[in-house]
Amino acid sequence: MTPQQPAPRMKAIVALVLLVLLGAICIGAGQWQLRRAHEREALLAAIETGRRAPAQVLDAQHRDGPDWHPASTRGHWLNPFTVLLDNRNLKGKPGLWVATPLALQDSPGTAVLVLRGWIARPLPPATLPDLRAASGVMQVHGTLLHRVPRMFDLGSLTGQPDTALPTPFPTADGQPPRMQNLPLAALAAATGLDLLPVVLQQAPTEDAALIQDWPGPSTNASQNYNYALQWFSFAAIAWIAAGITAWRILRRASSSSTA
Structure with a gap:
């Protein structure tokens, strides 16, 4: 009987390692999104506290x-x-x-x-008004x-x-x-x-026709939570695929040993 060629098994092992690494990377990305969400929540709390302060x-x-x-x-x-x-x-x-x-x-x-x-x-040729x-x-x-x-x-x-x-x-x-x-x-x-x-x-006031409408920092933490959920989902998919690949490798190894 011809022994099993090592190439398919080696490819499966490489795929297993890559899937595990991919899952770890996705977990890291999800954790980073969670940290960003917490930072934005803390920023929003600081802004709201400041606005209420004397x-x-x-x-x-x-x-x-x-x-x-x-x-x-x-x-x-x-x-x-x-x-x-x-x-x-x-x-x-x-x-x-x-x-x-x-x-x-x-x-x-x-x-x-x-x-x-x-x-x-x-826009040229217009110039800025007097800003003094x-x-x-x-x-x-x-x-x-x-x-x-x-x-x-x-x-x-x-x-x-x-x-x-x-x-x-x-x-x-x-x-x-x-x-x-x-x-x-x-x-x-x-x-x-x-x-x-x-x-x-x-604050809003009359000052050389200037507009006091200041864009605040982004405090949308829900967006980061959604991204984190997506990354964790990708990690789960990668690790499920890694588990299936590992099971196939072990099954082939068991079949070869009993042949």
Whole structure:
């Protein structure tokens, strides 16, 4: 009797190993989706807690606060240090965020960066309107964040992110620079200001025809739970197939030994 060729058995063993690995990878992907769901649930809880919290007052002595909490401060706008944040869409329409530091009334050398609002990106030959904020001491209300919300920047993959402000700043022509992202450290270095470690996302108000409609972070945890269920289902299918393959290998081995 001709002995069984090893090739089919080896192929079955390789298939078994691959199926087990595939199932493990799917389990890992499902667990990652569960972690993302928990992170989004925690974020949603923090946002809701912040919205219910009493407003904080920012000044030279009270420089910080939790994300998503309401806050207010008094001071005057530093219009020459305005920066435009590009690629900020609103309801599918391309536009810009206008960010201007506000020098605190009780400490003029100290400032907080305020995201003042959104404006549509003008199509050439149109130009931007006058974006200068009102002069004098202003009371500004908004929501606290610890950084300007970031957009994906291809430069971050090459080690050259789009975060450099022009030199000198303000520019000679007085036009606000456009950037993809704006770290607070970069603005502080370019302006010499003592910036608070928070950003104030301005509440709806009349300010140079800007729109204060801020997109929040995604908090849809149910989507992640659905993805996790799909990955766990794929893992179950892979491991069931692995079990069937293992049973066939053992049956063939038993048949060969009794032949």
